[in-house]
Amino acid sequence: MEPEPKSPKQAIEEVKAGLRAPQRTQLWKSIFRVKHTRNDTRTRALAVVSNVFLHLHPGRVNRDAVRYSYTWGMGGISAYLFLVLLFTGALLMFYYHPTKVQAYRDILYLEQDVPFGRLLRNMHRWGAHLMVITVWLHMLRVVLTGAYKKPREFNWCVGVALLVLTLLLSFTGYLLPDDQLGFWAVTVGTNMARATPLVGHEGPFGPQLGMTPFNDLRFGLLGGSVVDSNALLRAYVWHCIGIPLVVLLLMGVHFWRVRKDGGISGPAPLVLDGEMKDEVR
Amino acid sequence: MDFSQIWEILSAADNVPIVGLLAGVGFFVWYGLRQGREMDRLAVRLAAEPELAKTHHRKTQPYEEGWEREVQVWPHLLKIEFLAAMIVTVLLLVWSLALNAPLEEPANPNQTMNPAKAPWYFVGLQELLVYFDPWFAGVVLPLLILAGLMLFPYLDASPLGTGYYTIRQRKVVLVSFGAGFSIWLAAIFVGTFIRGPGWMWFWPGETWDHTRVVFEKTRNLPEMLGIHGAAGEALVGLVTVVLFYASAGWAIHKLVTRTELDRRIYARTTSLQYLTFQFFAITLLVGVPVKILLRLAFRIKYVWITPWFNL
Numbered sequence: 110m111e112p113e114p115k116s117p118k119q120a121i122e123e124v125k126a127g128l129r130a131p132q133r134t135q136l137w138k139s140i141f142r143v144k145h146t147r148n149d150t151r152t153r154a155l156a157v158v159s160n161v162f163l164h165l166h167p168g169r170v171n172r173d174a175v176r177y178s179y180t181w182g183m184g185g186i187s188a189y190l191f192l193v194l195l196f197t198g199a200l201l202m203f204y205y206h207p208t209k210v211q212a213y214r215d216i217l218y219l220e221q222d223v224p225f226g227r228l229l230r231n232m233h234r235w236g237a238h239l240m241v242i243t244v245w246l247h248m249l250r251v252v253l254t255g256a257y258k259k260p261r262e263f264n265w266c267v268g269v270a271l272l273v274l275t276l277l278l279s280f281t282g283y284l285l286p287d288d289q290l291g292f293w294a295v296t297v298g299t300n301m302a303r304a305t306p307l308v309g310h311e312g313p314f315g316p317q318l319g320m321t322p323f324n325d326l327r328f329g330l331l332g333g334s335v336v337d338s339n340a341l342l343r344a345y346v347w348h349c350i351g352i353p354l355v356v357l358l359l360m361g362v363h364f365w366r367v368r369k370d371g372g373i374s375g376p377a378p379l380v381l382d383g384e385m386k387d388e389v390r
Numbered sequence: 391m392d393f394s395q396i397w398e399i400l401s402a403a404d405n406v407p408i409v410g411l412l413a414g415v416g417f418f419v420w421y422g423l424r425q426g427r428e429m430d431r432l433a434v435r436l437a438a439e440p441e442l443a444k445t446h447h448r449k450t451q452p453y454e455e456g457w458e459r460e461v462q463v464w465p466h467l468l469k470i471e472f473l474a475a476m477i478v479t480v481l482l483l484v485w486s487l488a489l490n491a492p493l494e495e496p497a498n499p500n501q502t503m504n505p506a507k508a509p510w511y512f513v514g515l516q517e518l519l520v521y522f523d524p525w526f527a528g529v530v531l532p533l534l535i536l537a538g539l540m541l542f543p544y545l546d547a548s549p550l551g552t553g554y555y556t557i558r559q560r561k562v563v564l565v566s567f568g569a570g571f572s573i574w575l576a577a578i579f580v581g582t583f584i585r586g587p588g589w590m591w592f593w594p595g596e597t598w599d600h601t602r603v604v605f606e607k608t609r610n611l612p613e614m615l616g617i618h619g620a621a622g623e624a625l626v627g628l629v630t631v632v633l634f635y636a637s638a639g640w641a642i643h644k645l646v647t648r649t650e651l652d653r654r655i656y657a658r659t660t661s662l663q664y665l666t667f668q669f670f671a672i673t674l675l676v677g678v679p680v681k682i683l684l685r686l687a688f689r690i691k692y693v694w695i696t697p698w699f700n701l
């Protein structure tokens with residue numbers, strides 16, 4: 110038997126039903142995976158844990174852990190600032206060439222001619238400074254709450270690596286405008302590499318091992334014996350590709366470990382001195 | 391007095407974050423320690439009333455019978471995260487509208503910047519170059535700091551104070567970390583605000599004098615003791631360093647076994663943990679400031695001179 114053709118009115122009703130309750134459409138379900146038909150706690154928890162962006166979170170957390178007073182939100186703010194830096198940094202890359210001829214001019218161009226270019230550069234610069242500060246404060250909070258103790262020792266080490274990489278990101282970025290400030294800061298900074306024991310040509314035991322200005326650690330960092338075009342290119346590649354990739358990887362590990370170590374460490378119930386067992390392991 | 395100099399440093403765009411850093415650290419140290427004191431008061435109360443200790447929920451956060459122990463991440467946590475992201479974005483926007491990122495003249499290897507300062511978060515290391523040779527200040531010391539930080543959780547053998555703020559239960563750890571962090575901040579402060587051309591010391595209120603010459607002569611410890619010759623100098627240095635480690639180690643030991651609780655924590659610490667802790671505490675938390683003082687107060691440059699390295 111031939112199916113009846115639908116009347117236009119029926120078709121409109123179908124569309125309206127979809128608009129009224131988008132959660133019931135096939136499209137919605139295909140994207141969000143969960144039937145958001147009921148407004149109960151289970152549905153809401155599922156919405157979080159089955160979403161790729163939100164599944165870093167558990168479905169439910171300790172009621173006191175969401176208080177600002179415990180974590181100060183500094184880890185999350187650091188991660189957010191990193192995203193802001195990725196975004197503004199990618200936009201800056203559209204305008205910047207890592208060559209001695211163009212780098213400085215590109216910055217001038219950004220500041221004078223590119224729409225919102227100055228704002229973009231400022232946000233990238235101050236975002237980086239702010240991130241250094243928030244990462245230090247995050248570390249301070251972890252110390253004050255003893256959050257690095259068993260079983261979170263290793264995650265603390267991942268954190269230390271993130272701290273170093275955050276500083277190195279700032280430092281490699283400092284050279285890129287190719288102005289006096291960056292040039293001399295990086296010259297002073299990499300001069301220390303000359304003095305590295307064993308692998309620097311001015312360091313203890315360096316000369317004995319055959320180190321010269323043209324084969325030591327500093328040469329490898331700069332791609333030369335002075336801060337010049339090769340150094341600019343190397344700083345650029347480390348700054349835009351090398352270090353961010355490692356940071357992203359380690360942040361993934363860091364967040365995964367926070368979950369696997371049983372979620373955020375507190376606020377935990379107080380343990381009295383008398384309750385500490387005096388067994389020696 | 392010329393306060394325009396210090397104002398010039400203070401208002402250099404790249405130094406403005408230091409003001410934010412100091413304000414932030416100050417506020418959050420106060421905020422954290424305040425919660426610590428609150429918890430310590432609760433601990434005293436519960437220790438005195440064993441009955442209460444059995445029923446109390448043992449947090450300073452309010453709690454009432456029948457409250458759920460957990461809440462939904464959506465909306466309770468996500469809304470806070472969203473709000474935090476908004477606040478940070480607005481803060482960053484306002485900051486970026488108000489203050490321009492610095493841009494100096496194009497890089498010019500023939501025109502030395504004086505003083506040539508690293509960005510503020512590295513200026514602490516640069517300041518340490520005054521007191522140590524580059525191989526130590528620039529390479530060994532940073533590596534030691536990193537190693538010390540990474541080992542930190544493995545050296546703290548006390549299970550007390552995990553997941554809550556407290557001062558009383560964790561004095562040794564807080565003092566150790568606090569000392570290290572303070573040295574770092576102090577070095578940043580001196581490097582940024584005090585050091586002028588030629589990396590010379592200019593008090594706030596002094597004008598940078600690019601022609602100033604310092605006639606101060608530095609001395610080495612062996613020479614002050616009247617000892618000359620490579621072997622003698624190396625030996626004197628070695629003895630001094632060993633004596634220093636022994637006496638500082640003894641003093642630190644007295645400090646970390648002062649109270650009854652400290653002694654119980656010490657008993658849980660293995661010898662390997664304890665010796666590692668001592669090594670880092672003596673080297674970084676006592677050794678570095680002592681060497682700085684020797685230099686600033688007594689103009690001593692090296693304590694230990696060998697044919698290969700000087701300390």
Ligand code: HEM
Pocket residue numbers: 180182183184185187188244247248251256257261264265266267268269271272275360363367372373374375
């Ligand atoms: C790029 C830098 C970093 C980012 C984005 C980051 C992010 C986070 C986030 C989002 C959390 C969840 C809780 C919170 O917000 O406090 C966390 C926890 C943690 N972080 Fe980090 N972190 C960074 C650096 C560090 C550093 C430098 C350390 C320590 C040296 C560290 C050690 C830890 C530890 C031990 C935890 C678990 C804390 C707990 O369970 O209470 N992290 N981190």
